[in-house]
Amino acid sequence: KKPISSREAMRRTVETSPTYMQWVEQSKDDLEIAKNAIQRADIEQLGEVVERNAFGMHETMHNAVPSVNYLTSSTHIVLEAVKNMRKDGWLVWSTMDAGPNVKVLTSGDDAYRAMCQLRSRVEDGLRNSSVFCNTEYCEPKFAIALPGDAVTVSTSLK
Template identity: 30%
Template sequence: MSEKGLSILARLGSGSACRSIPDGFTEWLTGTCNDDSYSVSIANSEYFEIYDLIVMVKKEKKEVSSTAGMEKFNPYFYARLAEVNENLNFVRKGIIEKNFKLLGTYAEKDCISMHTVMMNSGLFYWEPETLKIMKEVWNLRKNGIECYFTIDAGPNVHVLCLHAHKEKVKERISELNFEILESKPGGKARVIKEDLF
């Protein structure tokens, strides 16, 4: 099966799963039907060394899916749709040009926009600890440690940073007593033959 076909198949199970099929930094193409919404690689996993420090606020499964949250009527939904492409263009440009400030600024902006729409639908994924971490990221940045946050439909915070600031960011977030999982862009999906256990 082609990479495109695998991405389409993965998307049928979970929308965001299609992004894990191609290599590295990927873009999920919108599409209008089953066969034209899939992900493509923008740059390989080694192209830009960005770390994703996932700060675990809550490990339980979310009660309401983000899809259900977006389906409710919301006066902010169409305003968000109008800005999504602009945000995406800046994030893509940030990746291609290795401009971390551009990428981070628009990833953070888009995150806040998405959660604003969901909150207006009555979906509050953020916990008090989520806001605490967001404010700490802003504080770190104000003090010259470049990092940005993004948050999926849930309370856990993804703190994006470059290698130069990774240990400093981890140290500061750890002082707040949160578990941190470290991640970075991975290679394309592949069949593995060895056991994990």
């Protein structure tokens, strides 16, 4: 369970974070960049913009009074693993919503290999850190989510 609800975190951030409006304005530009990247199938540009925007959101929440911080030690281990994978040539980028869980953007063709590589790096990172534990709660979970069908609107009640 989150230490603070998303609704309360958002209220606090809107009301007290000095960087909130700057992040909102940047998000408008980021949305256009993301849509353009999707239309061009440019995963690198899409990855860069979603990662930057997620980090901007978490920084904005951190600047709230009192600060909102969902990121855990394990979150930082995953983020570091993604960053290091990219340094090693992997096309992977991290993104997060208001919570501690990291989502990793990569191509569908590379998803399984990237997940295996990420799992190995994260498990190594956890073993070598003070946050490693043997409970089910501390074991990282990995899943692949591929794009679904396009959005459709139905007026039928069936």
